[in-house]
Amino acid sequence: MTDDADLRVAVLGVGMMGAYHAATVTSRVKGARVTVVNDFVATTADRVAARTPGARVVPDPFEAIRADDVDAVIIASPGKVHHEQVLACLDRQIPVLCEKPLTTQATTSYEVVQAEAEVGRSLVQVGFMRRFDPEYVQLRALIASGDLGNPLLMHCIHRNPTVPAHFDSQMMIEDSVVHEVDAIRFLLGEEVAAVTVIKPTATALAPEGFHDPMLVVLETVSGRVVTDEIFVRTGVGYEVRTEVVGENGSATIGLDQSVLTKTVGGRWGGRITAKFLERFDTAYHVELQRWVDAARAGTIDGPGAWDGYAASAVCAAGVRAVESGRREPVQLEPRPAGVPTPALGVSSP
Numbered sequence: 001m002t003d004d005a006d007l008r009v010a011v012l013g014v015g016m017m018g019a020y021h022a023a024t025v026t027s028r029v030k031g032a033r034v035t036v037v038n039d040f041v042a043t044t045a046d047r048v049a050a051r052t053p054g055a056r057v058v059p060d061p062f063e064a065i066r067a068d069d070v071d072a073v074i075i076a077s078p079g080k081v082h083h084e085q086v087l088a089c090l091d092r093q094i095p096v097l098c099e100k101p102l103t104t105q106a107t108t109s110y111e112v113v114q115a116e117a118e119v120g121r122s123l124v125q126v127g128f129m130r131r132f133d134p135e136y137v138q139l140r141a142l143i144a145s146g147d148l149g150n151p152l153l154m155h156c157i158h159r160n161p162t163v164p165a166h167f168d169s170q171m172m173i174e175d176s177v178v179h180e181v182d183a184i185r186f187l188l189g190e191e192v193a194a195v196t197v198i199k200p201t202a203t204a205l206a207p208e209g210f211h212d213p214m215l216v217v218l219e220t221v222s223g224r225v226v227t228d229e230i231f232v233r234t235g236v237g238y239e240v241r242t243e244v245v246g247e248n249g250s251a252t253i254g255l256d257q258s259v260l261t262k263t264v265g266g267r268w269g270g271r272i273t274a275k276f277l278e279r280f281d282t283a284y285h286v287e288l289q290r291w292v293d294a295a296r297a298g299t300i301d302g303p304g305a306w307d308g309y310a311a312s313a314v315c316a317a318g319v320r321a322v323e324s325g326r327r328e329p330v331q332l333e334p335r336p337a338g339v340p341t342p343a344l345g346v347s348s349p
């Protein structure tokens, strides 16, 4: 493409996340426009196309990936179709930003790593948007500066106000905890070696047999320990906090410190972010702008296929740990030589 031409983007899956990406590309990202939208629900695709100037609906996702007016693809379709859609993008050798999970199984995620290695270029980016959030970026820089000393522990809290009724323990690991898995790899720069899941008394809001909340304990290869409270039916707000405890001090992000109010009746307080789109709006915007800038040069700029595979492998161990009640080790396949995906944590803005 020429330097001044817009990147022409197809968005596959325009439910909440895909529609948000399509709107962000259309109104806030420079150098790109959405030319194609696709969704397995025709009315959803029509609705998003109608508010995306210049976009047309292509009902078949593979036709959308192959379309002449498409230079790059955003995949926000259901996780179970990611594998074949990402492989189709690799087949056409065009950049793709795929929402997590990269694929629903570690084996298929590894196939993507291998397929990209065969192409020999970094083309697959995974939507781990926290890497673009200013607070995560600052925390990573602080750890790297050495001011906290060696980071020994990390404590994470991940609370959602509500989730759909079918959101079970497996989804809590694969859809929610997956973000902490990537945050560990981004902040600490090493792989996760084992996962244990503790299941406290469940909230009365959880359907019978569901484990909500859970405490997920992750051990890294070097022996650091991370605790992650995942609680998705709090009824309160969207709370994502991370504290890193080092030899020389600790640091916390995600304190939701907005406006402090003092009101009649002697009350004081603030506001808790309601939804993850609001909490991570800047991160999504930066992620998309950087991906577009990179895609215009035929590559990616963020967590790659290997990062997606590593997260899938850790989540698979997490799901096993929920069921077994035991500590489950994580076994990663060898990283193919010369894979041009970014190394652990390189992608801070």
Ligand code: ISE
Pocket (backbone or CB within 6 Å): 160, 175, 176, 179, 276
């Ligand atoms: C959701 O799918 C997300 O990706 C959010 O970032 C996460 O916080 C939430 O728990 C998930 O359901």
